[in-house]
Amino acid sequence: MLGYIDKIKETSNRLLKESKVDMVMCFRKGTVPMINEPYFAKTPDDVDHFVWDSNCGINLANYLADREEKIGIVAKGCDSRNIVTHIIENKIKREQLYIIGVPCRGMIDKHTISDMFEGEIKEVTEEGSKITVKGDGFKETLDKKDVLQGNCTTCVNRNPVIYDELVADLVEEQKDLDRYADVHKIESMSPGEKWKYFDDLLSNCIRCYACRNACPLCYCPTCFVDEHRPQWVGKSIDPVDTRTFHFLRAYHCAGRCTDCGACERACPMGINVRMFTRKLEKDCMELFGWEAGLTLEERPPLDTYRPEDPDDFIK
């Protein structure tokens, strides 16, 4: 994916020089390994700072909601699906955007890689499908496929679904995947085991809301946890309130979540926040044959009514 950057810069420069857009959203190199910073360029000089590698996991669609400028945005598969969702939900207009599509080969997971080494990781570089990790007294080359972000391992939409221009040929999509093995595992648990699983999952939560705020879907002007007249949810780290936040947030994402992994990636405590949305994603697939963000032509299942909608749950 390193090869994409020249084309990204060339396109961005052209768009800015021709005043087709007011800014281009991409990434600049992070100051610590395995994370790049979302960055916007307003001039060709700014474009020089752009990077594109396997550390661009943050979903840039998160920065689009309610903006009024004309924006160029570099979008991998999941970003593009959230752009579609934003357009459907009237958070941005299609004509405001120039989408620079990036066929994605997956992002690497900083938690997985950090956990593999005892000492501090000083540098992580990549070449093709190989990731080289250097630290104090160690240097190891890993296969990228073994250290992908969880959501990237089950992704079937690596190619952007909407774009004005592509930076490279489309990549082959992953096939024959067991996409919901993790959900099946939880589905097979007893209610008590499920309760324990989710309690354990949340035991480290510090209520910093990084998961919510990294999520492109969470653009409510006032989140329900911030409502204070009346206040709906307690502010302490009482497990009831922490659960309430995560459960309700997940339900707000039903039929909208693209499983981009931004929530999991953002969590400072390494909580796999996606486990709250994965089941909903699977249900939408099974009940409505729906995957979020694939088309501008159809309304999401939870904001339309069709007589044939499944209603078995009404007893």
Added chain:
Amino acid sequence: MKVIKIDKENWAVGLEKLHASYRLFGPVKEDNFHNFKELDKGEQPDFNFSNTLLSPKSLVHPQSEVMFEYSLDEKQEDHHVMKEIARDYSPRVVIGIRPCDAKAFLLVKRNFDTHEYKDPYWIKSYEATTFVGFACNTPAGTCFCTTAGCGPFHEDGLDLLIVDVKEHFLGIIITKKGENLLAAAGWNLESDSNAASKQIERIKQEAEARITSFVSTDKLRIKTTMELYDAPFWEDVAFSCINCGTCTYLCPTCWCFDIQDEHHGCSGVRMRNWDSCMYPLFTQHGSGHNPRSKKMQRVRQRFMHKLKYYVDKYENGIQCVGCGRCIRLCPVNIDIRRVCDIMNNFGD
């Protein structure tokens, strides 16, 4: 400098003895990171760490802390009366705190313990605590303590500083509290202070030499507040910020809290919870007006507070000890070192 030698085989024995006089807290590995936890008898702190993921500030200023309880049941004689709850201020020791995190308590103290205002909960917790530091022999790449008024062997805020010299530990006695703790642990082997000092100095210099990241803060004081406030760079700095509370919650020097009443049925508590200047609700007025309704304003507030207002108000450096947690864990890599340099060099 008075230095005590602690044989490593006596370490666990001493810790066990401490249980008779103190509650013990130390770094423990849970999942894939270390955090401070209360140690049970027989439980050892794990020093195989660079620093804990969360700062130890919660040991003195918990994320959620109940202050009062009350009853709304009018059949009760004392209904609608706030009653202070019983709290445990018995002696505690924090073992293995890094010098930066111990120094952070002193920065926070300037807010909680002033001539005008004294926060009783914070002060009592702080005073009940003995801080046993663990010198940082191998600082991380994100550590910039030496240019943030601190250092890997810094002693301010500590009662005792333990240095691991491989064959044994050396303990630098800093306060009377530290001395008392040594007595309680039975660690009393006086070392040749001269030789020990030289040995410590050498390891300290090696540790300091490992620090490769720095901030410049020399010009923050002379910058005009309003010029910094109105500077055009804030929009750029704030762009990537998602306005979560990660940086403030992990920070050992962020002290802001909110007070809430919570009741179930007729009984309730008044509690305080950490709050964050990154959240819009933090500044929401009763009228509905919000002076910091925009993301940029909140990002600016965080950095202006740490790097300008605090500098001006206390005339004692920045409100940061260079622990690097916010750099390592910001979901979008907003780096305080970069922002500090922008502010320090603004207008030059």
